[in-house]
Amino acid sequence: MEKVKIRYVEELINVLPNHFNIKIIKILNGGWSNFSTYQCIKCGEIFVTKSLDDNYLLLNKKNIQCPNCETILNDNLIKYPERILLNGKVIYTNINMDYISNINNSKISEFYLLSDM
Numbered sequence: 001m002e003k004v005k006i007r008y009v010e011e012l013i014n015v016l017p018n019h020f021n022i023k024i025i026k027i028l029n030g031g032w033s034n035f036s037t038y039q040c041i042k043c044g045e046i047f048v049t050k051s052l053d054d055n056y057l058l059l060n061k062k063n064i065q066c067p068n069c070e071t072i073l074n075d076n077l078i079k080y081p082e083r084i085l086l087n088g089k090v091i092y093t094n095i096n097m098d099y100i101s102n103i104n105n106s107k108i109s110e111f112y113l114l115s116d117m
């Protein structure tokens, strides 16, 4: 599976009632880049898609295997970070994707690109 370099920020969020200071990442979109993020609910691997591919992917992801844990991603992929894998469970974060607190501390890393292979 192809990897792409993407700039992102880390944020600490609280998910009430009892999860505090959970580190999540937000992709910095803008200009030519417009990515959405997903997570494997078996191993926590984070994937990106080009947003225009989203509808297509949701219908056609059945045969895509997680390169980290080899799970077939159909039914094992969640929209991240609106939902995240935490201690083996999927939880809703109710996160505000428009709010970024520390844009000056952005980092670049490589993420697997889900595409219509």
Ligand SMILES: [Zn+2]
Residues within 6 Å of the ligand: 040, 041, 042, 043, 044, 045, 066, 067, 068, 069, 070, 071
């Ligand atoms: Zn996985």
